[in-house]
Amino acid sequence: MSNDAEMTDAQGGAEANGAEEFVHEKQRLKILPGSSDTAASFAFEKEDHTLGNALRYIIMKNPDVEFCGYSIPHPSEAVMNVRIQTWDGVSVWDVLRKALDDLCDLCDVVEEKFTKARDEFNAEHPDRMKKKGMTKNKLATTRTIQQHRRYHEQGELAHMKFWKLI
Amino acid sequence: MDGYNAYDGIDGDEAGPKVTIREMDRTTIKFNLTNTSLAFANSIRRVMLAEVPTIAIDLVEIESNTSVLADEFLAHRLGLIPLSTKGIEDMVDPRECDCDPICDRCTVVLRLSVVNRSSDQHVKVFARDLFVESVGGANYNRANGVHGTSSEDMPPLGTPILMDRDKQGPLICQLRRGQELKVKCLAKRGIAKEHAKWAPTAAIGFEYDPWNKLRHTTLWYETDPKAEWPEPEKNGQWEEPPTGDERFNYEAEPETFYIDLEGTGVMPPDQIMHSGIQVLQNKLASIIRDLDSDNQGQTNGYDGGFSPPMNGGQSAYGGNTAYGAGTAYGQDPGYQTPGFGGAGATSVYGSATPYGRQPYP
Numbered sequence: 001m002s003n004d005a006e007m008t009d010a011q012g013g014a015e016a017n018g019a020e021e022f023v024h025e026k027q028r029l030k031i032l033p034g035s036s037d038t039a040a041s042f043a044f045e046k047e048d049h050t051l052g053n054a055l056r057y058i059i060m061k062n063p064d065v066e067f068c069g070y071s072i073p074h075p076s077e078a079v080m081n082v083r084i085q086t087w088d089g090v091s092v093w094d095v096l097r098k099a100l101d102d103l104c105d106l107c108d109v110v111e112e113k114f115t116k117a118r119d120e121f122n123a124e125h126p127d128r129m130k131k132k133g134m135t136k137n138k139l140a141t142t143r144t145i146q147q148h149r150r151y152h153e154q155g156e157l158a159h160m161k162f163w164k165l166i
Numbered sequence: 167m168d169g170y171n172a173y174d175g176i177d178g179d180e181a182g183p184k185v186t187i188r189e190m191d192r193t194t195i196k197f198n199l200t201n202t203s204l205a206f207a208n209s210i211r212r213v214m215l216a217e218v219p220t221i222a223i224d225l226v227e228i229e230s231n232t233s234v235l236a237d238e239f240l241a242h243r244l245g246l247i248p249l250s251t252k253g254i255e256d257m258v259d260p261r262e263c264d265c266d267p268i269c270d271r272c273t274v275v276l277r278l279s280v281v282n283r284s285s286d287q288h289v290k291v292f293a294r295d296l297f298v299e300s301v302g303g304a305n306y307n308r309a310n311g312v313h314g315t316s317s318e319d320m321p322p323l324g325t326p327i328l329m330d331r332d333k334q335g336p337l338i339c340q341l342r343r344g345q346e347l348k349v350k351c352l353a354k355r356g357i358a359k360e361h362a363k364w365a366p367t368a369a370i371g372f373e374y375d376p377w378n379k380l381r382h383t384t385l386w387y388e389t390d391p392k393a394e395w396p397e398p399e400k401n402g403q404w405e406e407p408p409t410g411d412e413r414f415n416y417e418a419e420p421e422t423f424y425i426d427l428e429g430t431g432v433m434p435p436d437q438i439m440h441s442g443i444q445v446l447q448n449k450l451a452s453i454i455r456d457l458d459s460d461n462q463g464q465t466n467g468y469d470g471g472f473s474p475p476m477n478g479g480q481s482a483y484g485g486n487t488a489y490g491a492g493t494a495y496g497q498d499p500g501y502q503t504p505g506f507g508g509a510g511a512t513s514v515y516g517s518a519t520p521y522g523r524q525p526y527p
Contacts, residue, residue, distance in 0.1 A: 027459070049208075050212040050213055058205075058206075093457065097454065100454050104454075107443045109183055110206075111443045113182075114436075115436075
């Protein structure tokens with residue numbers, strides 16, 4: 001009895017402290033019936049292809065995974081299912097967790113690269129002039145861009161040859 | 167588990183995804199995203215299109231409307247007016263705010279009050295005639311180093327964006343002599359998944375494999391597709407065109423994505439990208455949190471899927487522990503997809519299933 005009373009108090013206090021995210025947000029991840037430690041189906045509420053396909057892709061990158069697929073069972077229900085089957089008794093929980101962490105890291109890397117590219121572009125275009133493509137001098141900053149230009153030049157040559165053949 | 171890398175990283179700074187910016191102006195960024203998968207690039211595209219939070223007029227209180235336009239027609243037009251998102255990250259989602267009707271944390275009030283008293287010429291009502299009555303405190307204008315400097319040029323939260331030469335903004339309606347329009351608008355935070363008025367983007371161009379080397383599309387033609395289809399003018403320049411005699415590489419995968427991110431002016435385009443990635447990461451973080459609460463032994467994740475619920479107190483695993491040795495499923499580790507295991511007549515959840523010992527009622 002006393003334990004029950006304590007719990008009620010704690011919940012009320014948490015709400016008042018403004019920990020709304022934890023109080024309000026429901027458990028959005030569920031495991032479907034018939035799942036085991038190495039072959040499980042998860043139901044993600046309020047998720048769709050945005051997360052589904054990327055997650056599926058990153059899970060499949062894991063060599064411990066035998067199979068991964070996702071589906072949206074019904075278009076009018078905001079539920080996405082992911083099926084994971086692993087080799088050698090590897091836990092699907094670990095696999096899912098690693099995939100989520102990796103996807104998060106991937107986001108970080110893209111964000112970082114994007115910010116860097118944006119700052120470089122801004123430094124090169126102080127007036128933020130609208131340009132049709134970039135001039136050659138301004139391109140020579142990173143190896144990425146140089147490589148692209150190489151493709152570009154080779155591409156044009158190859159392309160010209162190609163058209164002459166026809 | 168180790169020994170593999172989620173994004174084909176090899177070494178050092180050159181590994182992993184690359185971003186090359188081609189063009190950038192006030193509303194648009196064109197960039198190439200390289201060394202990522204189609205799945206991930208598409209996730210970013212989808213999240214920027216539909217899930218980046220912005221602000222738009224959501225409720226309209228009409229005090230007086232003697233114009234020719236119906237109230238609901240006007241309310242719809244008002245909703246579509248682009249409003250500045252500066253400091254939107256500090257705004258509270260109206261459904262999560264615990265204020266009674268409205269408060270400064272979740273709502274920006276805009277007023278519109280126009281009368282044509284004596285002119286024979288129509289009075290045109292523009293978005294610039296909307297005035298912000300309350301912006302939730304000075305803290306919305308604080309500088310945030312994370313999202314770069316470009317959003318600093320934006321007007322305060324909720325102010326109509328005026329992009330035309332005369333700084334008038336979109337036309338809302340016209341008033342004849344004696345007509346009046348007096349309106350109180352409540353602008354709220356939302357995402358484009360709910361209503362397109364919250365979209366930060368006007369369009370996102372998304373292209374890969376401009377020369378169609380991967381044959382993900384089939385070009386329609388009468389006699390010769392090469393002669394009838396134009397060359398990929400812009401993005402094709404970044405990749406080598408096919409020589410014509412090379413073999414089809416059926417193992418190749420798209421890795422460079424040409425993204426034209428075109429904003430509405432409501433948010434600087436680079437911030438759309440940042441917010442998009444942030445939304446995606448928040449999704450992941452909330453699932454990781456759910457996963458953690460699962461692993462801590464709380465049973466709320468295991469009470470058997472969704473509708474219809476598993477009967478009684480029976481756990482989804484049939485056993486006492488979540489995924490311990492005593493599960494009904496444990497004896498049959500090689501079992502494949504449950505949904506399609508039973509042949510024809512027997513339902514997956516019927517009595518003949520290998521795992522659900524307790525069939526559905």
